[in-house]
Amino acid sequence: METFDELISSPEPVLVDFHAEWCAPCQTMVKVLKKIKDLQGEAMHVIKVDIDKNPSVASHFFIQTIPTLILFKNGKQVWRQSGVIDPVNLNKIINMFK
Template sequence: MSTFNKLIQSNNIVLIDFTASWCGPCQVLAPILKEVKDELGDSLKVLKIDVDKNQLIATKFQVQGVPTLILYKEGKQVWRQSGLQSKQDLLKIIRSHTD
């Protein structure tokens, strides 16, 4: 957990993707997140967390369903959403917090 907290604190913008291998929408979201990361480059850090393998973290963040995305800026949560998101929506949300 301390490594996790350090990652959130040390990077300007961090997008956490709570996911599961059996989750259909999570599989659809994976390439979208890759495209978002490719477009934003080093300004964005993306962390994928498998809720089945990391139940403690999922519980701590009160993840009820997957995919759940949480955006952190300078260590503070600025956005959270469950469900599939489009590339355009994600870029708009992330950019609104990087200006």
């Protein structure tokens, strides 16, 4: 099993979704992320991190608002946003870092 650091070190973009089960805006992002995965296919990875089950990871990345999306490439954070974003704009952002 790969570690979190190994997963985000991919040469392809890796989108990390910090969320919680009780968060209504996070539930909205489920459909957005599915659409992104359909558009991007194997060209990128999506990792979902439940902040209640993984508080140390959330703390490490200073997650204070959810949902928070962080895009990594080669282990480096290249983009970050808190709140809901539509699939069209998110797809454009991901394409900038391919």
